[in-house]
Amino acid sequence: MTITADCVLELRGLRRRFGSKIVHEGIDLQLRGQELLALFGGSGTGKSLILRSIIGLEEPDAGEILWHGRTISGLHERDWIDVRKKIAYVFQNGALFDSLTVYENLAYPLREHTKLKEPEIRARVAEMLTLVDMPGSENLLPGELSGGMQKRAGLARAMILGPEILLFDEPTAGLDPVNTTRFVQNILDLKRRGLTGIFVTHDIASALAVADRIAILHQGRIHCIETVESIRSSRDPVVRKFLFPEEST
Ligand SMILES: Nc1ncnc2c1ncn2[C@@H]1O[C@H](COP(=O)(O)OP(=O)(O)OP(=O)(O)O)[C@@H](O)[C@H]1O
Numbered sequence: 001m002t003i004t005a006d007c008v009l010e011l012r013g014l015r016r017r018f019g020s021k022i023v024h025e026g027i028d029l030q031l032r033g034q035e036l037l038a039l040f041g042g043s044g045t046g047k048s049l050i051l052r053s054i055i056g057l058e059e060p061d062a063g064e065i066l067w068h069g070r071t072i073s074g075l076h077e078r079d080w081i082d083v084r085k086k087i088a089y090v091f092q093n094g095a096l097f098d099s100l101t102v103y104e105n106l107a108y109p110l111r112e113h114t115k116l117k118e119p120e121i122r123a124r125v126a127e128m129l130t131l132v133d134m135p136g137s138e139n140l141l142p143g144e145l146s147g148g149m150q151k152r153a154g155l156a157r158a159m160i161l162g163p164e165i166l167l168f169d170e171p172t173a174g175l176d177p178v179n180t181t182r183f184v185q186n187i188l189d190l191k192r193r194g195l196t197g198i199f200v201t202h203d204i205a206s207a208l209a210v211a212d213r214i215a216i217l218h219q220g221r222i223h224c225i226e227t228v229e230s231i232r233s234s235r236d237p238v239v240r241k242f243l244f245p246e247e248s249t
């Protein structure tokens with residue numbers, strides 16, 4: 001496979017099975033710098049498994065994950081800590097600590113991984129909360145936030161160490177249209193700042209609005225990976241089934 005010069009993350013031939021069930025037959029994917037890739041696929045096809053493998057929460061049976069050409073699959077646990085500062089994972093529900101305020105949730109990675117002093121932490125948290133349209137919500141507890149705010153706070157926490165790549169798992173699932181639009185707006189703002197990322201979604205409208213390219217996971221492989229423009233006009237039945245399901249009803 002040829003590697004494009006600006007490829008920041010590459011998956012090569014990832015295979016994974018659970019017992020007799022083969023989930024990944026061979027996943028090949030290249031993510032370019034400053035691109036947002038939307039990953040589609042049926043339920044249970046192994047989309048979350050791809051994201052979890054990229055940050056070392058799951059280990060593929062075979063294949064390689066390269067970050068700037070360096071193999072990261074198979075690293076020791078302590079080395080994954082460094083990778084996870086640069087490749088951040090936004091959990092579906094925000095995964096905030098319930099007993100900590102929004103401020104403490106966002107400050108946590110800074111306290112763990114940097115030597116920033118309290119005034120700098122305060123400024124960084126305020127900056128991130130503004131970015132996700134939640135200025136002044138430092139003292140709220142996660143239980144006092146709406147689902148949409150929890151997701152945006154999760155996004156802010158994922159961004160706080162200035163990662164190079166963001167991985168989102170169904171960021172708009174369960175959100176009402178207003179919160180979905182807000183989330184999409186946050187992502188577009190981040191994109192203008194040079195965001196690189198992969199987001200797994202079933203939300204076609206949001207994917208078409210923010211993604212540069214769309215990949216479809218089908219039968220254990222990346223069935224296709226195409227720009228939004230070209231995929232809109234695709235005649236491939238698998239593509240049309242995922243992106244334009246109304247056609248087949
Ligand atoms: N730790 C595990 N043990 C056994 N099976 C697993 C494990 N993790 C994932 N699987 C299986 O792998 C398959 C892919 O799971 P994954 O969660 O990646 O699917 P998905 O594409 O994200 O689905 P959804 O759209 O429903 O979130 C599923 O069939 C799941 O049951």
Ligand SMILES: [Mg+2]
Nearest residue numbers: 047048049169
């Ligand atoms: Mg999933």
